[in-house]
Amino acid sequence: MFFLALVIVLVVGDAASTFLYHVPQHAWGRLHLRTHHDRSRSYWDHAVLSKDPEILLDGILGALPYLVIAAFLCPISGWAAAGAVFGLVLGQLHVWWRHTTDLGWRSPPWVVRLARLGSVVLPEDHDGHHRSPDIEFGDIFRFYDAPARAFLSYARSLQRRRRNAMRRLQRIKAVRVMRNAQRA
Ligand SMILES: [Zn+2]
Numbered sequence: 778m779f780f781l782a783l784v785i786v787l788v789v790g791d792a793a794s795t796f797l798y799h800v801p802q803h804a805w806g807r808l809h810l811r812t813h814h815d816r817s818r819s820y821w822d823h824a825v826l827s828k829d830p831e832i833l834l835d836g837i838l839g840a841l842p843y844l845v846i847a848a849f850l851c852p853i854s855g856w857a858a859a860g861a862v863f864g865l866v867l868g869q870l871h872v873w874w875r876h877t878t879d880l881g882w883r884s885p886p887w888v889v890r891l892a893r894l895g896s897v898v899l900p901e902d903h904d905g906h907h908r909s910p911d912i913e914f915g916d917i918f919r920f921y922d923a924p925a926r927a928f929l930s931y932a933r934s935l936q937r938r939r940r941n942a943m944r945r946l947q948r949i950k951a952v953r954v955m956r957n958a959q960r961a
């Protein structure tokens with residue numbers, strides 16, 4: 778039960794955070810792009826040290842899905858609660874670790890092999906997301922990257938279609954106004 782709760786907090790928490798917060802922010806939001814993808818600052822600084830309210834809010838919203846899932850698991854049993862809390866601790870350690878490329882972290886080959894085995898996001902992978910916000914989704918697990926990208930491109934195509942429809946509507950309205958003016 779301990780191990781199950783731990784895995785659920787990390788795997789389901791990452792899915793919820795990625796698809797309910799991170800990707801929607803990339804598609805429609807501003808907060809995450811303005812804070813987490815602010816290229817003018819070191820991302821060790823804003824992911825770990827910063828007390829800026831906007832940066833903290835982005836962090837809290839990203840962490841919320843993990844916390845909600847842990848809150849559901851805790852009442853099940855003592856072992857489930859311990860596993861959920863340990864999962865949250867590991868998740869937080871991973872946040873710190875994945876932002877350490879800024880401090881010069883380079884994963885040794887055995888860490889890379891181990892991480893690839895579990896599809897775990899390396900600091901080098903997350904660095905890719907900071908360099909190009911369209912790649913390397915998933916906080917902890919890399920298997921969320923492909924579906925996240927597919928979701929993002931679908932959201933963008935919807936946006937494009939809506940924009941085109943609005944433009945067409947505006948053109949029709951303009952033609953109507955012109956015709957009415959000519960008739961008058
Ligand atoms: Zn980051």
Ligand SMILES: [Zn+2]
Pocket residue numbers: 799803809813814906910
């Ligand atoms: Zn992002």
